[in-house]
Amino acid sequence: xxxxxxxxxxxxxxxxxxxxxxxxxxxxxxxxxxxxxxxxxxxxxxxxxxxxxxxxxxxxxxxxxxxxxxxxxxxxxxxxxxxxxxxxxxxxxxxxxxxxxxxxxxxxxxxxxx
Numbered sequence: 001x002x003x004x005x006x007x008x009x010x011x012x013x014x015x016x017x018x019x020x021x022x023x024x025x026x027x028x029x030x031x032x033x034x035x036x037x038x039x040x041x042x043x044x045x046x047x048x049x050x051x052x053x054x055x056x057x058x059x060x061x062x063x064x065x066x067x068x069x070x071x072x073x074x075x076x077x078x079x080x081x082x083x084x085x086x087x088x089x090x091x092x093x094x095x096x097x098x099x100x101x102x103x104x105x106x107x108x109x110x111x112x113x114x
Contacts, residue, residue, distance in 0.1 A: 006098035010044045020074070024060060025067040027103075036106025037077055041067045047099040050088035068103045077105040085113070 008014040010026045019039060020027040030038040041064050047053065053061060065084065072078035082105035087094040 004046055004098050005096055006040075006042045006100060007046050010042060020067060020071045022063075022067065024063045027067055027071050030102070034102075035104040035109075037075070037082070037104065039068075039071060039103040041071075041101040041103060043099060048097045049094065050086055050099060053099070064099075064101045068101055071103065072105065081105065081109075083109050083113070 005014060009016045009018075009028060017029040018026060019029065024044055025041055026044060027039050027041045030040050032038075043060050043064060045060065047057065047060070068082075068084055069078065072082050082103055085102040085104065086099070087102070
């Protein structure tokens with residue numbers, strides 16, 4: 001999708017603090033962090049919402065989680081723990097309609113999260 005903000009970040013048309021990328025994913029720092037570490041992991045391919053995920057996206061969704069774990073190890077917060085959040089839809093506070101996994105770390109997380 002040509003006008004999607006996260007597609008533009010993946011194509012490097014919009015600046016972002018990219019911390020990791022591979023052929024299928026891009027990970028960058030959230031501009032409004034909600035924890036000491038707050039990263040977003042996105043697929044390069046546009047997928048608007050978790051509601052749009054199909055069986056054909058199984059591998060891609062796994063790659064998002066693997067990218068998050070790779071960054072957690074590389075940046076040194078894997079051992080202490082981290083949270084992955086996928087907001088789906090407006091009521092869940094999805095603001096950019098391109099699937100993205102929030103990776104939160106650097107402090108103890110409360111429960112329940114919502």
